[in-house]
Amino acid sequence: MAYNSAFFRALQDIVGKRNVSEDPAVTENYRSISAQTSAHYGPVDTRTPRPRAVVLPGSTGEVQQIIRLCNKHKVDFKASSTFWSTMGYIGSDNAIQLDMIRMGDIEIDAKNMIAVVEPFAIAATVQVEAMKNGLCVNVPGVGCSSSTLASTAGWVGFGPSSLFMGTSSENMLGAEWVLPDGEILRTGTLGAQGEWFCGEGPGPSVRAIFRGWTGAAGSMGVCTKIAIRLSPWPGPKWIPVRGAAPVYFADNLECLRAYTICYPDWDAYAESFRLFYEADVCYLAHRQFNLFGRDIKTAMVELITKDKQLCDLPGLVEDPYIKEQNEKMKIDVQVVIAGFSERDLAYKEKALDAIIEQVGAHKSEYYLQRDVEDFVKLYLLRLGRKNYNFTLCGAYEGCFGLTANVFRAAPVMEEAAAIKREFEETCTGLAAVGGDSDMGSVSGIGGGGTTGWEFFMHFDGFDKETIKEANDFVETSQAFMTKHGFGPDFCRWNQDARQLDGYDFSQEQHDAMYSKINQPALAEFQWRIREAFNPNHLTGSYYRTLTPEEYRKK
Secondary structure, eight states, X not given: OOOOHHHHHHHHHHHOGGGEEOOHHHHGGGOOBTTSSOOSSOOOSOBOOOOSEEEOOOSHHHHHHHHHHHHHHXXXXXXXXXOOSGGGSOOSSSEEEEEOTTOOOEEEETTTTEEEEOTXXXXXXXXXXXXXXXXXXXXXXXXXXXXXXXHHHTSOOOOTTHHHHOOHHHHEEEEEEEOTTSOEEEOHHHHHHSOOSOOOOSSOOTHHHHTTTTOOTTOSOEEEEEEEEOEEOOSOSXXXXXXXXXXXXXXSOTTEEEEEEEOSSHHHHHHHHHHHHHHTOOSEXXXXXXXXXXXXXXXXXXXXXXTOOGGGHHXXXXXXXXXXXXXXXXXXXXXXEEOSSHHHHHHHHHXXXXXXXXXXXXXXSGXXXXXXXXXXXXXXXXXXXXXXXXXXXXXXEEEEEEOSOHHHHGGGHHHHHHHHHHHHHHOTTSOOSOSOOEEEESOSSTTSOOOEEEEEEEEOTTOHHHHHHHHHHHHHHHHHHHHTTOOSOGGGTTTTTBOTTSOBOOHHHHHHHHTTSSOHHHHHHHHHHHHHHOTTOOSOSOXXXXXXXXXXXX
């Protein structure tokens, strides 16, 4: 069986006629070009398939009925919330797209410091509700317009606050999950006694099946509600702001201090990270504004905070003061400390100063300006202006992805920057910003550990020649990653999960891939898991599997 008119009428019966459509004017909007961002298998100039229908469920019960219907008719499905990434889109011509926009409820349990959220509860809203109760939520690097549930249950989910608040895999508690076969799974205390406060006990758990470290990217059914751990917030219930769209500043948020720390070399940079981890002084820590590129980052911040336009950029780049400050910030990181009392803030100020002195670094004079500091506070706390990522050329991808221990990654940063700078100078389609456009989190786990760095590559996502140049650069950056033992480039994380034409891989294609890897038992074990939970294989190929027959041949 496959998608047909009877199937569509059944969808209408489940969600109502207003909440499902097969009109091409609607379904065409649910295709993704993988040259825009976060495809992690491109960039290429093809789009994902167009869904046969788009359906907007309004409850867990409706999601369950939809999935059971898909199993009955053998129709593929994929659910997504904010559609930030290509991972959330379908991968076959016999598929429907679930848009979770109708499910956005948020419940805050202040006593137990948790939030219970549905798929369309974006981080900005969850954070606002949490702050009313003296709490805060980890906002992933993708920004506050992203789904808290999706980044927690479906993908990596670390960001500037992960050093203090933990990353998504650490913060996920109980979950309500509609499995690919239509059964409903409730994990942890939710399944045992109907409460959300605990995920699992010691030992193996079902969270490892559905979440793991990176997440299954929507290929193991639909998570309809989760509980997440919240962290203390020392500020007011409402963040006071000044300014107007698109630039806002935190106003009199004196419990936070924001600094940009500048280093003499990468060794000092790495050592300060170790000391940040040990001293536990950072509320947020991120190398943020270098995303614009080493040569123009200070000019871009000046442009943003002083209400200027892109046409002013050449003049700002040549401004003597901006030029001098930018030169001092070649190797830098943004840090926010939070005081839960006056004494706490004073201690953290002294500790931070001691770390800076010990490694021979200094605080940027430019970023101590009141407007600039207030802008940085609000930006890093909210991550509310991710459109800056697209400013230079309209599209970008994160490359390299130096997510190892900082003492392994830091020594090769200049080599990576030189590779990118060479491409910038020889390719007409890539933004020339000085090579080093590395940005990312100081830690990918709570308390300190792996980094989350990516070099932003800015290009035109709708120009084929430019996309080709971008892809040529990724091939070179992957060679660099392989040489240094860092694994897949950020742009290649999903190269084995979706084909370059936007379609899913077949099982035969996956067998050919995973029979050749060093540990094929991993993919064979995942095959057994998928067969147990998704026997009709209806949710795409992001769950990497190897059939037992091919494993035995290996």
